[in-house]
Amino acid sequence: MPELPEVETIRCDLHPRICGRTITAVRITPDKVPLIDGASPAAFARRLEGRRIEGLNRRGKYLILHLSGGLHLVVHLRMTGALLHRDAPAPADRYVRAVLSLDDGTELRFADLRKLGRLRLVAHPDEVVGRLGPEPLDAAFTAAVLRHAIGRRRAPIKAVLLDQRALAGLGNIYADEALFAAGIHPLRRADTLSEAENRRLHRSIRRVLRDALDNRGASFRDYVDGGGREGRHQFYVKVFRRTGQPCYVCGAEIERTKVGGRSTHFCPRCQPSESLMPSAD
Ligand SMILES: [Zn+2]
Secondary structure (H helix, E strand, O other): OOOHHHHHHHHHHHHHHHOOOEEEEEEEOOOOOOOEOOOOHHHHHHHHOOOEEEEEEEEOOEEEEEEOOOEEEEEEOOOOEEEEEEEOOOOOOOOEEEEEEEOOOEEEEEEEOOOOOEEEEEOOOHHHHOOOOOOOOOOOOOHHHHHHHHOOOOOEHHHHHHOOOOOOOOOHHHHHHHHHHHOOOOOOEHHHOOHHHHHHHHHHHHHHHHHHHHOOOOOOOOOOOOOOOOOOHHHOOOOOOOOOOEOOOOOOEOEEEEEOOEEEEEOOOOOOHHHHOOOOO
């Protein structure tokens, strides 16, 4: 599932290619599973056609196309969604659910095997992304901001990191990787982290996300960038989906557990369970 580094990689790929272009036609593949939130496919197409793409931003795991006339197209890729920029004569992509034709003869294609991704046109992006937590790669995201976002939560820290209203952009891969890098057990209650642990987690979240961004995201299954290419970060993860393999730091076997129904990977030695006891400070 695309998380912050994957969605940001797509944004960087698409930004120079689609900003300034005008949408000349919209094709939605007929399907029983809805793709558009809040509008019929025909109405959606009518509202998009003729508009210029003035900007492309990311918030959490959402992409936001800013369009002329004060409209915004919010794209959520969910499990297997992909946003591909292709020359119009390029061979059809599999699982394409929508095609936006652009005025330079190229196409922006939304493909989605599992059909969980959604598109929505809004007058203000906050209608969709207004309740998301802070952006972990923003300069304004300090250790104090992280403390404020998660420090009163009684749930396991892994579950809190996955909560997009607490912190935007982390999913299963980078929550596991950040907790490993910080030496914090995924079942630790969020409100028991010491100041030192909070600072370590803050630093780890940012480093793990930046490293993944440098590797153009992780392609464990379906993720591809804006040109249809896989990322490389799957070769560099330390715990995610490494159950039973030796920890690169200490040699112990990586273990797997469930937190809030999600598979969770950790090193029992580097992320000790004695820290599950509430700390004294
Ligand atoms: Zn270890």
